[in-house]
Amino acid sequence: MTQPFDLSAALAERRQLRRYRQRLEQQAPAGREALVDGQRLLNFCGNDYLGLANHPQLVTAFKKAADEFGVGSGASHLVCGHSHYHHALEEQLAAFCGRPRALLFSTGYMANLGVIQALVGKGDAVFEDRLNHASLIDGGLASGARFRRYQHVHAASLAAQLAGADVRRKLVVTDGVFSMDGDVAPLAELADVCEQHQAWLMVDDAHGFGVLGEHGGGCVAAQGVQARVPVLVGTLGKAFGTFGAFVAGSDELIETLIQFARPYIYTTALPAAVAAATLASLVLLREEHWRREKLQGLIARFRLGAAQRGFQLMDSATPIQPLLIGDDGEALALSQRLLQRGFLISAIRPPTVPEGTARLRITLSASHEPEDIDRLIESL
Numbered sequence: 001m002t003q004p005f006d007l008s009a010a011l012a013e014r015r016q017l018r019r020y021r022q023r024l025e026q027q028a029p030a031g032r033e034a035l036v037d038g039q040r041l042l043n044f045c046g047n048d049y050l051g052l053a054n055h056p057q058l059v060t061a062f063k064k065a066a067d068e069f070g071v072g073s074g075a076s077h078l079v080c081g082h083s084h085y086h087h088a089l090e091e092q093l094a095a096f097c098g099r100p101r102a103l104l105f106s107t108g109y110m111a112n113l114g115v116i117q118a119l120v121g122k123g124d125a126v127f128e129d130r131l132n133h134a135s136l137i138d139g140g141l142a143s144g145a146r147f148r149r150y151q152h153v154h155a156a157s158l159a160a161q162l163a164g165a166d167v168r169r170k171l172v173v174t175d176g177v178f179s180m181d182g183d184v185a186p187l188a189e190l191a192d193v194c195e196q197h198q199a200w201l202m203v204d205d206a207h208g209f210g211v212l213g214e215h216g217g218g219c220v221a222a223q224g225v226q227a228r229v230p231v232l233v234g235t236l237g238k239a240f241g242t243f244g245a246f247v248a249g250s251d252e253l254i255e256t257l258i259q260f261a262r263p264y265i266y267t268t269a270l271p272a273a274v275a276a277a278t279l280a281s282l283v284l285l286r287e288e289h290w291r292r293e294k295l296q297g298l299i300a301r302f303r304l305g306a307a308q309r310g311f312q313l314m315d316s317a318t319p320i321q322p323l324l325i326g327d328d329g330e331a332l333a334l335s336q337r338l339l340q341r342g343f344l345i346s347a348i349r350p351p352t353v354p355e356g357t358a359r360l361r362i363t364l365s366a367s368h369e370p371e372d373i374d375r376l377i378e379s380l
């Protein structure tokens, strides 16, 4: 008899495929540098693109609010966990996105599950870019709507699928900046196609906020399509440097989420202190342009240096600069060799990325210095 809970076989298979995942224990905040096993490493794999996660103003705001509100929020937003810090942050995020309302979620993963489930179900259809983040894919699958994936950043492929869909509601879902590739969705083209087919466009710009757009408004701001994206998702754990996520949109959208988004309703609110720290981070993110400018300089320096040495770079103008390796074992071995040389860079393997496209996902941050980039290129 086969044992239904023989977990060892699946674990052994994953190990044998060189896809086994392991965590490193960080002994200090992972910023420009990381400290692992007593070894100082230059960190090129975080998502703290503006270097705000450990900023003294955020830490001060966090401590002050923790003195006032304690640590735990004690309940969900709809019961008694919704503090004035949460409320103020929602208002500030709405203004930042140029939308009537915004709603905080405890994580981006939950925001994506919640929004898709609240907007579509049986009798509807959801259309997703093939390379969307796992949370968007999971949200689409869990919604009960018909689920289709179109070719990566390919508006014509989407149009063909929309034309053939005879359903009540059509929701088109895309990453703004693709998390494992660093390229950006063609939002104006996607919006055109959505408008032609009476579909709604939902953009998850987890990696664009803070980085793209004049004031860090993300790819929607950078591409001038604010009014054409009815559902805009951002996360707070990347360039904002804190934790959590938000959805920005119309009053009706936000009320719909408050009433129907289960991952909003049935979970504990973020700690108020996280909201307070995010209020501090939003000011820095919006006003202190030098971080975005410095980051753009580092990206250009990396791409130039890498191209001069003949590395195959992906088509990315964002801080996500993956080096495509292909083979899982080879990507892992490279990552381990870089670790020995003092660089923290993760090997991203299937199922996070498609088969045969394992890569070193190099990410840059405003906390890096030009010499760090040069050292990285030398070592690669």
Ligand SMILES: *Cc1c(COP(=O)(O)O)cnc(C)c1O
Pocket (backbone or CB within 6 Å): 106, 107, 108, 109, 110, 112, 133, 135, 175, 179, 204, 205, 206, 207, 235, 236, 237, 244, 245
């Ligand atoms: C990181 C990420 C998420 C998940 O956000 P969390 O707040 O970390 O749960 C969602 N979407 C995209 C595109 C992401 O990169």
